[in-house]
Amino acid sequence: MTKAPGFASDATERICADIVIVGGGLVGGSLALGLARHGVKTTLVDRLAPSQGIGPDFDGRASAISASGQKLLDAIGLWPHLAARAEPILDIRVSDGPSLLFLHYDHRDLGEGPLGYMVENRHLREAIAAEITAQPALIDVIAPVAVSGLTQTADSATVQFKDGGEIDAKLVIAAEGKNSSLREAAGVNVTGWSYPQTAIVATIGHATSHQGIAHERFLPAGPFAILPLYGGHRSSLVWTEAAGRAADYLALPDDRFVAEINERVGGFLGELSLIGPRLSYPLGLQFASGYVKARLVLIGDSAHAIHPIAGQGLNLGLRDVAALIEILVDNAQLGLDPAHPTGLDRFERWRRADNLLMGGVTDILNRVFSNDIAPIRIARDMGLGIVNRIPPLKLFFMRHAMGTVGDLPKLMRGVGL
Ligand SMILES: Cc1cc2nc3c(=O)[nH]c(=O)nc-3n(C[C@H](O)[C@H](O)[C@H](O)COP(=O)(O)OP(=O)(O)OC[C@H]3O[C@@H](n4cnc5c(N)ncnc54)[C@H](O)[C@@H]3O)c2cc1C
Numbered sequence: 001m002t003k004a005p006g007f008a009s010d011a012t013e014r015i016c017a018d019i020v021i022v023g024g025g026l027v028g029g030s031l032a033l034g035l036a037r038h039g040v041k042t043t044l045v046d047r048l049a050p051s052q053g054i055g056p057d058f059d060g061r062a063s064a065i066s067a068s069g070q071k072l073l074d075a076i077g078l079w080p081h082l083a084a085r086a087e088p089i090l091d092i093r094v095s096d097g098p099s100l101l102f103l104h105y106d107h108r109d110l111g112e113g114p115l116g117y118m119v120e121n122r123h124l125r126e127a128i129a130a131e132i133t134a135q136p137a138l139i140d141v142i143a144p145v146a147v148s149g150l151t152q153t154a155d156s157a158t159v160q161f162k163d164g165g166e167i168d169a170k171l172v173i174a175a176e177g178k179n180s181s182l183r184e185a186a187g188v189n190v191t192g193w194s195y196p197q198t199a200i201v202a203t204i205g206h207a208t209s210h211q212g213i214a215h216e217r218f219l220p221a222g223p224f225a226i227l228p229l230y231g232g233h234r235s236s237l238v239w240t241e242a243a244g245r246a247a248d249y250l251a252l253p254d255d256r257f258v259a260e261i262n263e264r265v266g267g268f269l270g271e272l273s274l275i276g277p278r279l280s281y282p283l284g285l286q287f288a289s290g291y292v293k294a295r296l297v298l299i300g301d302s303a304h305a306i307h308p309i310a311g312q313g314l315n316l317g318l319r320d321v322a323a324l325i326e327i328l329v330d331n332a333q334l335g336l337d338p339a340h341p342t343g344l345d346r347f348e349r350w351r352r353a354d355n356l357l358m359g360g361v362t363d364i365l366n367r368v369f370s371n372d373i374a375p376i377r378i379a380r381d382m383g384l385g386i387v388n389r390i391p392p393l394k395l396f397f398m399r400h401a402m403g404t405v406g407d408l409p410k411l412m413r414g415v416g417l
Helices: 024-036 066-073 079-085 123-135 181-185 242-248 254-265 315-331 341-369 375-389 391-402
Strands: 015-020 041-043 062-066 085-090 091-096 102-106 116-120 139-140 147-152 157-161 166-174 190-206 213-219 222-229 234-242 270-289 295-300
Touching: 015 024, 015 157, 024 041, 024 066, 024 139, 024 190, 041 166, 062 066, 062 085, 062 222, 062 315, 066 079, 066 102, 066 116, 066 315, 079 116, 079 123, 091 375, 102 391, 116 123, 139 270, 147 181, 166 181, 181 295, 190 222, 190 242, 190 254, 222 341, 234 242, 234 254, 234 315, 242 254, 242 270, 254 270, 270 341, 315 341
Parallel strands: 015 041, 015 166, 041 139, 091 213, 166 295
Antiparallel strands: 062 116, 085 116, 091 102, 147 157, 157 166, 190 234, 190 270, 213 222, 222 234
């Protein structure tokens, strides 16, 4: 085990903490930082050392961060690290394969700034690692240490490390991603299914500028997204392919892989080149049956993992983070136990409906658009055309994409705690 900056203790000792966050990824790392900003101390445990997540080969994805997500990143000190490398999303164009009908979201229709920002995940991880290092008094990092179990009594929860050692806490937060060991240890069930699809992720260079436009094309195997990255001449691709065919595409030599991309992009970006590695992600939908069990709370993909068709998985996780910061800071100011049931029940009620709704919408969109059945294709093209022509309907969907509707936590509305 390496001693990370702000390192708490050796894993073989028994450690006590008020709040333990397991999983220092995009969601867990953001939560630790947000709490630290408000004087609440946490211990952050991850099976990876902070330096391990920042290479281009580690993740390869870029995330569409909604306008409200950007406000949270700003409030917790990450945005100054990201602003110069984030690409504002000015327009979104959704088209159905070769159909001429498309849906066009233009940020000028709302007059509220960009629809969101494209941020490379490695830059987000780098920013989180830098800010955590700057908070040694408020964030203790235990890494790399994998967590394997959890036991709970009325007064405390104990997290067990895979290679020995334990940590006692008043509140344990699982932010371990979709294969959460704590969720399993606590016996929280998950409902969901795998999609017969794999997301192929790659970064491309192109001769023509993307002009801040995000494109999503619905092809029979699934959505093909071309997402603008900082600099004008790079884009992040999320190419959803039938699971059985993805491995063949991933194994193609570079020139043939680029030719396949070219065929799907359609030439409007000029000559294409491949930058960096190709990675793949199996896709699925998964909901935990509950987000709170005694002194354990689930957030981010540990609580809900959804299809990336609308680029909303991380945005939901950030909403969990902002809601939980608000509740835990309230508890701290009132001198309450961080696992006080009133606050945790509020968290569950606050976040569950929003997460279920978005998961359901992405599931329906994926089913309706990822096929080539003529009557469905005609109906969905009419649907796109109708939404595009009715301004109030279009604005309604735009505000959803920007994450500015619903019961937003204060930090996502630009309001201080
Ligand atoms: C192809 C694709 C594209 C996407 N694009 C977007 C997008 O544009 N916009 C958007 O909002 N969302 C997007 N998403 C969703 C988004 O990537 C996820 O929702 C987000 O990464 C979840 O973050 P997390 O921190 O909850 O989990 P993770 O990123 O999985 O992090 C989990 C952390 O926990 C640690 N960990 C795991 N198990 C243990 C253990 N047992 N002990 C200790 N540590 C552990 C891991 O090392 C890791 O650091 C996309 C997803 C995919 C697949």
